[in-house]
Amino acid sequence: MDVENLSGLQVDRADPSDWAALAKIDSVTQAGDHTRRDNIRRWCEQGVVLMARDSSGPLGYSVLEYTFFEQGFVTMLMVAPSARRRGVGARLLTAVESVCTTTKLFTSTNVSNHPMQQLLQRAGWHPVGLLHGLDEGDPELFYLCPSTRLRDATGTGGQTSQCLFANFRTSDCPSSALWNACDESGRFLTRCPLCSSCPFPALAI
Incomplete structure (x- = not known):
């Protein structure tokens, strides 16, 4: 289920039971924000959270949703205060990019959030707009x-996707979601997060 596992840092899909540890x-x-706590629980239950962790436990998480004009949107990227400046945020951002199933991926941050802006700029993301009033x-x-x-996200449900571990058609997915190999070797499989019933749960992140 690993998206990446380098230098002891592992990034994988958070389970519903992980929400308390992430909170x-x-x-x-x-700081006492109960709405954020409820959101973390909901995100984990929806299967839209990628969690970074090492042997000490969770270090950060990101949330990828498809509610922004039906395009990928990084709703949240949070790194534990004790784990910042260690590359955790960059690893999470790369993981989100690797599993996004749309042709465009957006995110937003406050103008005052300089660390997030620096992270995005180092990763080559481009500023595309400014919204006042939030x-x-x-x-x-x-x-x-x-x-x-x-990664390429031009396929549609029903096409054939090849993997070193299994051969199946995307039409086998209950939500007709697109399955793709994460890299050329087919080491990992990713799926649309809208699919809540995966026929190959051991292979899907």
């Missing part, structure tokens, strides 16, 4: 991921 490393939740005096800056960092 403990979320600085907003720990947070008073702190506009929201939107970014677009370069298409070269996204």
Whole structure:
């Protein structure tokens, strides 16, 4: 189920039971924001969370949804305060890019959030717009991921997808979601997060 496993840092899909551990490393939740706590639980239950962890436990998480004009959108990227400046955020961003199933991937951050802006700029993401009115005096800056960092997402349900581990048609997926090999060797399989009933759960992240 690993998306990446380098230098002891593992990124994989969070299970519904992981929400409490993620809430403990979320600085907003720990500051008393119950809405964020509820959101983490909901995101984990929906299967849209990628979690970074090492032998010590969770270090951060990202949330990938498809509610922004039916395109991929990184709703949240959070790194535990004790794990920042260690490349966890960059690893999570790369993992999101590798599993996104649409041709475009967006995210946004406050103008005041300089660390997030620096992370996105280092990864080559481009600023594409500014939205006023969400947070008073702190506009929201939107970014677009370069298409070269996204895997091909042009297939449709019913096409054949090959993998070293199994041969199956995407029509076998209950939601007719697109299955793809994560890399050329077919080491990992990814699936549309809308699919809640996976015929090959051991292979899908």
